[in-house]
Each structure stands twice: as structure tokens, then as C-alpha cells.
Amino acid sequence: MFRWLESRIDPFSPFDEARTPPSTFRGFMWAYLAPVRGWLGVLFVSSVAVGLVESSLYLLIGWFVDLLTRSSPDRLLADHGWQLAGVAVLILVVRPIVHFTNEVVSNQVIVPQTTGLIRWRTHTYTLGHALSYFQGDFAGRLANRIVQAGPAVREIAVTILDTLLYVAIFAVTALGLFTTISPWLALPMAAWILLYLALMRYFVPRAQKRSLTASEARSTLVGRIVDSYTNILTVKLFARAAEERSSVREALETHTKAFLDSHRLISGVMGLQTLMNSALLFSTGALSLWLWSRGAMTSGEAASGIALVMRILAMSGWVMQTVRGLFENVGVVQESMETIARPHAIVDRPGATPLLVPQGEIRFDAVSFHYGREEGIIESLSFTIRPGEKVGLVGASGAGKSTIVSLLLRLHELDGGRILIDGQDVAAVTQDSLRSQIAVVTQDTSLLHRSIRDNIAYGRMDAEQAAVERAARLAHAHDFIQDLTDDRDRQGYAARVGERGVKLSGGQRQRIAIARVILKDAPILILDEATSALDSEVEAAIQDSLDSLMQGKTVLAIAHRLSTIAALDRLIVLDKGEIVEEGTHDELITRNGVYARLWHRQSGGFLRDGEEQAQAAE
Template identity: 40%
Template structure:
């Protein structure tokens, strides 16, 4: 099996998505966890090599000083030389290469489609009410945004958190070998560092969630205007739509500024703390060296570790800030996408069997969950082959009757029968597959004419496709169409 196929990027998830962060992450990443853990382990081994770098530098320096310029490259030092060469030219490059490959080939290309396909599959199963109550653009933005955020959290936890924790543990072991007091200084600094992280990151998470919500609202507003552009132009409301979009953009800008102020403060505090570490560790090792309690190689090792960790501190902290930002975006997307708003098939639902086509509404009532409006106590029989027209004022419930027949909503009272079968007990796909419907609105997917015509029957033959186009008096002008995408 190829490395890129170790995660099944399109494996369906089991059950509904939980509405708590931990459960939601387990749901969207189910099936990928073994490879994520393996990638994290490889990254941790690579991180531990940072302490190995400082160790070998210190060992080489001490060996060189003990041997002198003339005796360093002799057989007595062969083991040290070969060990250093093997570490820097073989062990370290292999581990870093494996870490890069596991992330770039196994994790990143697969996690995003895995999460996005699961969110999209769940969203497509939501009820019509779910889509009626929200912007189409906002829903789409939430799917893309959440999938991207989950991918970023997964990859950064592997690349940075696992790497950094292993580096810290390796550094603690190395400093402990020099002197326990150096280790104590490092631990005190770590307490201050984690206190800083603990204060800033929850606030980053909160403000990131607000920023994500505002960004999605901008997308929703813009896409809504573009989707209904003919109506916008017919009512000469371009200025009105521009104002609505700008109001959403102002809110997004305000949330982005709030996030920016927090990020700038975090960076300043972080750089100040990072600059303190080399001063503490190198200064303390120099004092030990002056008192004959540390070697020159120990100074080099402590310096290399402290400078590397100081540099890594900024990298790790900004990555943690990005992780918390993405967690805020995941939580924001989860509130929209994970909530159940569905018309579900019964556990033992059977396919609808149409023999004659008789339809019966038996005391049907539906008010969209409200006390007023909708329809109440409707009883109606439509015989096979009968043509029936239903008239009434706008909002009287004509469209509601059709929506209930198609089970776009579940009725609140009564039942609907087709050839004696209660439609609540049949599969929705089999029900809708037996009913042809032409809506008031012209629905066209942004796809080819062929794909639009075949949408009702994807398995239709070429001859049936052409016959349908001719019957709709569309065949001739379709032949003259050109691809607008070039």
C-alpha cells in the first residue's frame, strides 16, 4: 500500500457528530487516529534529537580541549568522531525526513478531505428547514473553514506540540546531567512560560471563534446577493446589498482587530520571556564553570539548548495560538453543522412500492413547530391518474402539502398514504424517486447541460438524453452552447 493511502480519506463516519469539542474531533478523525499517533511519535523522536545536537556539540568540544589540536584526529577519539558524524549525517536527517514524509504524504493530503467529506455528507442529510434558516454561502463556508481548522490542529499538534514536548524532555535530561541547579532554573522558567500560555490562549480561542463567525457571515451575505443577483438588479438594490455586505465586513474587521491586539500583546510578552532563558542558563553554567563544577563543553551544550529553546518558544507559542484559533473556528463551525435538524428514515423503513398511485391525506396537520400558520386537519384523496389543482392565497399551505408528500418535513398530525403505505415508514429516497416535481423556480446547477439534464436519471442512455432535450425544445440551442470556462 502506498504511503498516501494509509488513511482512507473518504471513509464514512458512524452516527451523528457529537456537539462537544472532544467528541466532535474523534468523530471527524475516526479511522485516521493510528496514523496520526504514528506521525506524532516520529515527530517526537525528531524533537528529542535537538537535545542530542547539544550533547554531541558539548562532547566534541570537551574532547577537543582534552586532546589538544594535534591529538584530536587520532584513533583514541575515533568513537566520538564517528558517533558525531553518524548522528548529524544519518540519524538526525533520517528522523527529520520521516517526520516530514509522514506529515506531507500521510496526514495533510488525507485529513482535510476526510473531515470535509464527513461534514458535507452530514449537511446534505439535514432537513430543508436547516437550509431555509441559514445562508447557503455561510453553510458552505462553515464546512470549508471547519475542515481546514481540524486539519491545521492535527498537523500542528504533530509537527510542533509532539516535537516541542520531546525537545523539552530531552533538554531537561541534558541539563540534569550538567547540574541539577541548571535544571531547576529551567523548570522555573517553564512555569512562567506555561502561565503566560494559560492566560493568553483561552482568550485567543474565544476571539478566534468570534472572528470565524463574522467571517462566515460575510461569505453568507456576499453569496446570498450573488445567488439572487437577478432579483437584486430587478429591484435596483445593488446599493442596499453593498451596504448589507459592508455592515458584515465592518463586524468582521472589528473582531479581527480585537484578535490582532491580543496577538500583538502575546508576542511582546513571549519575546521578553524567551530572551531571558539564554541569560539564565548560560549565566548559571558560567558560574559553575568558574567554580570548577562544569566544563567548557557544558557551557556550549547549555548555550545551544537555551538558544534553541528560546527560538523554538516563539515558534511553538505562535503555533499554539494558531491551534487555539483553529479550535475556536472548529467550535464555531460545530455549533452550525453538528446540530441535528433532520428528517430520518425509520430503522426498518422499506422502499415504497407504487402499484396504482393513489394518495391519501388523513387528518394531516403541520405548522412548522409553531402554534399558528401551516395547515390543520387536512383530509384529501387523489385517485390514480386523477389531475388535481389546489388553489389558495399565498401562505395558505399549498406548497406545504407538496413538501409533506415529499417528506421534506415530517407531519405533526395525521398521516399520508400512497397505495395504502404510510410514507413515514418508507425510505425517503424511494419516495422521492417515485414523484416527479417541477418547482416555480428554475434550478440549474453550475455544471454542463448534459449533467443538468441527466440529474433526474443519471443512468439514462445517450438516446434518452437527446430525446429529453428535444422534448423540452432545448436540443438545437444546446448544440450551439460553448464552455464558459474555456
């Protein structure tokens, strides 16, 4: 039975991953609760049943007291046996069934599966954001908001449908009982309900605002802690532990202040509530005594009324704490909405088709891009890379080399012009198909905290182990991989590499990245300082592998060390986003322009045809 119930909601059911979540609180809540609305209805019905059964027990207390008062012991079962049997069935059969139904619907169906469903959908949507979205925030804060959104949305729904509904039924039952006995007896209960609602109206918006402030402070605190841990090597190298402690302390003090502000409000409200509860208990007891003394109220009714009031008073503090928790979750959801409910900056166009690359021609056609600035980083840039051509981009830092690569991968939207691959506008094809046809090795190689095998096979997850090892050998990584062991004694290709690959040296990470590209075997290859982290001996050793990798592919390479790209078919020299020179290495050296000056300033590195290049340089 449990297994059947637990499979009623599929957290990974299909949905529109590109659809922006609603920006209003109610809309956001409903968008993520809509898949489970049927089961929320079942929870509502079961909560009503539980509330009715529990409140009826207090009414039965009065009936039972009056029954004992009016009946003689020898005639009790004979005269009222069937009634007592009905009460026994209610207590022994109906009550356990409705409670069990309420618990399993909440705990087996709604709570775990809804949490997973919301986390999955918010994470999947967030993955679709543009690169700039992730560059503008702490990774820890983003993750915190994704993880906490699921339980917050779920708890709001469950609290309203289960807890608050249950308490409301008790209050209505007490008011109804008192009204049937005497309007005077109902008066304190009605006044208490109105004052309680007024207190809630005062408390709720203030608690909501302070909870949002506390939630934002908590996310900032988490973000700063994660930022310190993620960059722990930099912290150690620059001896900045004291500064990091100070930064986290500042965030912790801000969070503590927000937390105290929230609890100051709670303490004041709870004090007023205690005064109201005491007044209700006293007035109900006094009126019950007065009505009983005048014969307007039986002993059983007095017992039921006092018991109901005691139960409501006990629940009122619980309700206030529940409402506080409810609006803490409201604050969490509102904060998460600020992160999640943003439209994707880069989306596939309607009707976008997969990119097909039969040849591999790349053409920049009057491309302009500004990074949101008034002055362009790139203005009306045009060039073509022929199918199978190996082209190097050369220029000082800030010349626009990496920007060209980012635009080709459609990590940013163009401000003008087009980029075509085999005649297909990259803005008109699906992003996944575009990036699956391009293999990239970057200078700043970060690996996933997974096994070596998973990292190499990331571009081709279905690759067999033999193919993974072959790629590693071509990248001259197989030997050091065989010697790896992680902290759980996993060895070789099963060893984990640590966050961003911190357990490996820069050269080892670079070789893993090259192996990953070799295995992916895409028709277009981008090498962005691909061998910058390698020593000359290793670089020379894998050069043949890179030459083999480049065969039959269109290649776009960036290198500050010019000797690594001098042998390419063509070099494009950039300055402030414009092409200032273009040609082969020999042609550019002969012109004695920008490239020649850069070449003469550099020393070291390696050349495939070292002597010929040296002669050309002379």
C-alpha cells in the same frame, strides 16, 4: 512509495451518514480523527524520534567541545574514531531518515487525505438535513464552515503531535542537562517553563474566545458576499449596489475589529514572552560563567547549555504563534460544530423500507401541520387521489397548496395524521425511495451549474444521450440547446448553464426542468406552476408532451392560471388549509362558488377545449 503512502487512507470510506456528530469539542475532533488514529500514532512516534535526535545534537556540541579540549590532534581519531563515526551515522543516516519519515507521514498520508475525509463526511452529513435547515442560513456560510472544518481539525491534531511535542522534548532535554550539572543552573529553566505555562494558561482561553468571534465574523462576511453574488440580478434590477456594499462593509468592519482584538492580545503576550526570554538567557549565561569559574562546569557543557537555551528561545516565539494558530483552528472547529453537529430534523425510521408504487394512489388521512406555530396551516385534512387520476389544487396564495406538496415529499414532518401512497405511510419508507418515485416541476426552477445534459439527466444519471435528447425534444428544448455556447466554447448539451441556470431565460429553464421530469418517468407527477414561465405559444406546443407524460400517472397539479388545469379529472379548492370545494371544472362552475369566482376574475391562458370551456364559463 509516494503512491502507496497516499493510498493508505480512503477519504470516501463508508460511515454512518445519519449519525449526529458529537457536540463536545473533544468528541467532535475524535469522531473525525478516529479513522486515521493509527497513522496519527506513527506521526507521534516519528515526532518523538525527531525531537530526540535534534536535542541530542546540542548535547553532542558540548561533548565535541570537551573532546577537542582534552584530546591532542594526533591522537583524536585513534582514541575516539568509533565515537566520531557513530556521531557521523547519527547525522548522515539516522537524522535524515527520521526527518523524512516524519515529513512523508505528515504530508503524504495525514494532511491531504484527512482533510478530504473530514470535508467529505461533514458535507455528506449536512446534505441529510431538512430543507428548513438550508433555508435558515447563508449557503456561502454553510459551505465555508464545511470547507474550513477539514483543515482546522487536521491542523489541531498535527500541531499537537508534531510541533508542540517537538518543542516539549527540547525543554525537557535542557532541564535534564542543567539538573545533572547543578540545580542552580536548572532553576532559571524551571522558572521559565512555569512562567511560560502560566502565560499560555492566560493566553489560550482568551485567544480561543477571540478566535471563535473572529471566525464567526469571517463566516458572516463570506455569507453576505456570496448572498450578493448569488442574487446579483436582483441587486442590479433594484439598483442596490450601494446597499450591498454597505452590508458587506459592516460585516468587514466587524471582522476587522474581531481580528484586531485577537492581535492586541498577541502583542501583549509576545512582549511579556520577550522579557522572559531575555531574563532566561541572561541568568543562564551568568550562572554558566559562575559555575565554570568554580570548576563545576566544563566549557562543552556551557556551550551545550547556552545553545539549548538559544534554540528554546527561538522556538518559544514560534510556539506562541503556533499555539495562536492552533486556537484559531479551535475557534474554527467550534464554529463549524455549531453548523454541523446538529441532529437531522427528518430521518428514516429504523427499518424503513423502499417505497413501491404499483398503482399510485395518494391518501391524506387527517393530516395536520403547523410550521411550528400554534395555529395550524393545515388541520385534519383528508382526501384521496385515485391511481392514475389527475387532480388540480386551487386556492389563493397561502391556502396550503405548496405545503401539501412539501408534505407529500416529506420535506417536513407532520404534526398529525398520515400520508399514504399505495397504502404505505411515507414516514415509514426511505426518503430517497419516496422522492425517486415522484417527479416534480416547480415554478421557481433553478438548475445546477453543470452541463445541459447533466441537468436533464439528473433524475436518471445512467440515461444515454439519445434518451436525453428525446426528452429535450418532447419539452421543445432541443432546438435552443443546439444553439447554446458557454464561455469556454462548450456547445449544445455540453454547455454550462451558470449558477442556478442564470444563463438561460425563465422559459428555457422551465423547459429543461420539464425535460428532466420526462426523462425521470416517475409514476407520480407533481406540476407546481409547471408552465408559468412559458409564453402561450410554447405552452401550447408542449401541452401535448405534458398530456403524454401524464398518461398512466397519478398527477397533482397547482396553477394560479386556472385554464392550465381546468381539463384535469378533478379540482380541489382550498382555503386556509381546508377543502371548500371539490369536483370537475364544469361542476364547480355550475355551483357558482369560490372556484367560479376565481375563474371569472381571470382572463387569458389557453384551454385544450377552448370553446367548450368558454361555454361552461357562460
